[in-house]
Amino acid sequence: MRQNPTLKKIAEKLNVSISTVSRALKDHPDISSETKKKINELAELIEYDPNPYAINLRTHSSKEFAVVVPSLSNFFYHSFISAIEEDARDYGYSVIIYRSSNDPKIEQQILKSCRHKRVSGIFIAITSETTDIAPFLKLDIHGIPVIFFDKVPQYESCNKICVGDEHAASIAAEEILKKGFRNVLGIFGDKNMSITQARLQKFMEVMRNGNPEIDLKTVHARSSEEAEQLTLSLIPDYLEKKFAIFCMSDEILAGTMKAIQRKRLKPPHDLGLIGISDGMIPSLFYPEITYAETSGYNLGKLAYSRMMRCISGSSFAQTIIDQSKLVMGGSI
Amino acid sequence: MRQNPTLKKIAEKLNVSISTVSRALKDHPDISSETKKKINELAELIEYDPNPYAINLRTHSSKEFAVVVPSLSNFFYHSFISAIEEDARDYGYSVIIYRSSNDPKIEQQILKSCRHKRVSGIFIAITSETTDIAPFLKLDIHGIPVIFFDKVPQYESCNKICVGDEHAASIAAEEILKKGFRNVLGIFGDKNMSITQARLQKFMEVMRNGNPEIDLKTVHARSSEEAEQLTLSLIPDYLEKKFAIFCMSDEILAGTMKAIQRKRLKPPHDLGLIGISDGMIPSLFYPEITYAETSGYNLGKLAYSRMMRCISGSSFAQTIIDQSKLVMGGSI
DNA sequence: CTGAAAGCGCTTACAG
DNA sequence: CTGAAAGCGCTTACAG
Structure with a gap:
């Protein structure tokens, strides 16, 4: 049972302080390029990767999005998630997928856990029995943006991305x-x-x-x-x-x-x-x-750009409708 | 942007120490039932929930399982995940779902992130191009059990749960x-x-x-x-x-x-x-x-019990084959 | 350019 | 029965 390398370990080996290592690794302008070089080399060598829990505890941010859907065996949600993942990767976020099994109880638990984990944002298709929007408001108070998609609440002032x-x-x-x-x-x-x-x-x-x-x-x-x-x-x-x-x-x-x-x-x-x-x-x-x-992929792209806008601060509630198009088969 | 309640906040309000609050909340025998009672009541009231990042940083354990699948729009994986979730909930674990998109590169990233997050265990159906099992061995060194299911590597000494x-x-x-x-x-x-x-x-x-x-x-x-x-x-x-x-x-x-x-x-x-x-x-x-x-649900149940065995320590590698049964339709 | 120190929110060995 | 203290691994304002 080996330990993961830490800043401390690098600092000790190189006879510098932890602060210097931390700064060097994030390319802080204060640090000399010589110091940066040797620190980065060692970090590379021993495969240093920061402990996400420590970072989160310190910074209160997770660089993680949550996607919550009632069901997974669903082509529509699958393409939605693909779209989100594509964009998230580009911005350095990872995405976690949760399944509510269309059960409001489980949905609540998931939302709670998202709050405690301080996810950066939540994309959610609510269950068909979700009536209480208080938990979503609470998320908002805690500064976690929520983008509803596909199955959205009646409640007006929230961000919704819907199929047309x-x-x-x-x-x-x-x-x-x-x-x-x-x-x-x-x-x-x-x-x-x-x-x-x-x-x-x-x-x-x-x-x-x-x-x-x-x-x-x-x-x-x-x-x-x-x-x-x-x-x-x-x-x-x-x-x-x-x-x-x-x-x-x-x-x-x-x-x-x-x-x-x-x-x-x-x-x-x-x-x-x-x-x-x-x-x-x-x-x-x-x-x-x-x-x-009804394209999950389109919806995902729309939802992601809405999310980024929320994160950057300009977060007035908005409902976006994705238009549909006819795909010709031979049945009519 | 409100803060989540912490142990400290409870301690201050009740004029006890943080240690006492922490112990009371986990029903430690040392604490008097009177103290426990008032602490639990306040905790309930202000909806205290421990910060998972702090706990993890302290204890090095996450009570989280990861399930990694190539694709989500798949009834089989869906039932597998259902089975895992059912059991995990009973044991107080939560489960996070990752999708590799059948891309070994993405799979690697996911595994890395699982390692850093010190998940309690990983259930994985590998991509069709996964050849390098080194990352899985590394997980093992770090004490994270890996259960392969459905799509498993050739490599002998690992835990595999397969369709028959x-x-x-x-x-x-x-x-x-x-x-x-x-x-x-x-x-x-x-x-x-x-x-x-x-x-x-x-x-x-x-x-x-x-x-x-x-x-x-x-x-x-x-x-x-x-x-x-x-x-x-x-x-x-x-x-x-x-x-x-x-x-x-x-x-x-x-x-x-x-x-x-x-x-x-x-x-x-x-x-x-x-x-x-x-x-x-x-x-x-x-x-x-x-x-x-081929039942994803059965496979999930089998995989979960294997996982629990690994976590409890008795982790010799084993391959389990789930037998199939004929479901009669009317096509033959 | 570099470091010492405080602190994020918890747990737990130690002391009383 | 309760508390003070150390420490998990990081970041960052402050000092030099």
């Missing part, structure tokens, strides 16, 4: 209108989720305005299985009028596709199908499913 | 034999991967021993797209003899399923299909695909 729910819903709706469908089934998620409300409302609005004649039905499913059941029971037996299904999310799309396969129907011939997705699930089928793209 | 590649391949092969297929296509991953070699070899062995008459063909695909192309070109035009496809991994299964959909074939009627998977992809199709299960 309305925009995504509207471009999907427009595609349905453009293709001239007359009979449309919209399957949405849990009624209580803010993204459900946003997507549903906009989708309806665009459909109604586009063509009031359309036979439009909307339902809510809280799971993949429920979406499958709903699809099974709501696909008309005779698909005479041009029929299309819109799926608000990947989870719903997965259920709906199972029902479609079960009925041995083939998009786009038998019916039209379109979703909102990050692109992973749609690419598993043939023909690939057309979707309005 | 041979076992999974053999139960899939046996299922094919049992159903009496005469014409079998096995699609495997990159030839250089150890799991490919293990799965291929065992699959062939079981098939040959089971029925030497079978028309068996094996191919390698390095991506989903390649698997799709291979499947398209290798499915016989006339499926007269009973034909089955075995897919070594989810990635390959995804490509193969696209080809099957493209050809408008329906398992199990037109052909048999079986894979090795964690279960996420197989459940997206109807009928669901039959697979030999």
